[in-house]
Amino acid sequence: MAGKSRADQSAYQKLKKDIAAGDIGRLYVFHGEETYLRDHYLGQMRKKLLPAGMEEFNLHTLNGREFDVRTLEQLVDCLPMMSGRTLIQVNDYDLYKGGDKDALAALLSDLPEYVCLVFVYDLIEYKADARTKLAGVLKKYGSVVAFNRQEQGDLVDWIARRFRALDKDIGTEEAKYLIFLCGDLMTTLISEIGKIGAYAPHHRITREDIDAVATPQLDAVVFQMTDAIAQGNFDRAAAVLSDLFHMQEAPIKLLSVLGRQLRQLYTARLAIEERKSAGYLMELWGMRSAWPAEKLMQSARRFSLPWCRNAVLRCAQCDLAMKSTGADGQELMTSLLLELAQKKGA
Secondary structure, three states: OOOOOOOOOHHHEEEEEEEHHHHOOOOEEEOOOOOOHHHHHHHHHHHHHOOOOOOOHEEEEEEEHHHOHHHHHHHOOOOOOOOOOOEEEEEEOOOOOOOOHHHHHHHOOOOOOOOOEEEEEOOOOOOOOOOHHHHHHHHOOEEEEEOOOHHHHHHHHHHHHHHHHHEEEEEEEHHHHHHHHHOHHHHHHHHHHHHHHOOOOOOEOHHHHHHHOOOOHHHHHEEEEEEEHHHHOHHHHHHHHHHHHHOOOOOOHHHHHHHHHHHHHHHHHHHHOOOOOOHHHHHHHHHOOOOHHHHHHHOOOOOOHHHHHHHHHHHHHHHHHHHHOOOOOHHHHHHHHHHHHHHOOO
């Protein structure tokens, strides 16, 4: 598996500078999975463009289902009231699939100076077609800004700032653990930070505080299960699996996540055999953070290469049995976990 290339952040960085300088353009496309950042900068644009109390007159919104070029023209023609600019936000309209593209391209090519038009992709995915006239118009007159997941270093700094705003302090390792446990989307992390900050009895956030109230993502829980096997703690591994069943997680979904975890573990063991570092795993699996890669390497040192190879094979066989025999998924998962634990201790 090839590693993921680092996303181009030039448009995002330029947007930040332009907002700070009050030099906001006329045409934008906002897309990407980091909705927290997108909404934050949309809010900053509103503050810069629209005088307080005049938002109702100068902010216009249009949903994709209601979109047509004529309606957008009417909004563009609305002059600002007691303000220098108007802000038009179009939500979930696919620019490249909609009708009357020539008319839309002509409109976007000649937006008045007082207009700031933002197409926001939230529930639909942005897929550009560079061959079209519209793509050329967006490149010449606008800016396509991708709000991507942040790199680990930036995310750790942001987590620390959010906790400081709650009069709390968190160390780098604890912040990395929070990212590993809950994922690297700010949209998710902001609610977890609020819960942890409200719960923690002391100024310094500990891992125990995080474990007490944070809601872990499924990958992290499954990792805890395999890590318990690595430590020879089958009771702990079985308890984690039982909790997942009580949460009504589908066995086939759990097996899929476990299979991916075991494949990662196998590649980590192979990396150790070849004297390669955690950086190799990061590139191989497209990881943004070194923390899970380092944890995988630590865990893989507790397993033999034959165990890892057999675990991947048995997981695939269990997947086939679950899909083709009609056997009880929970029983198959429990039997697989017991087999893996027994062979680990053999």
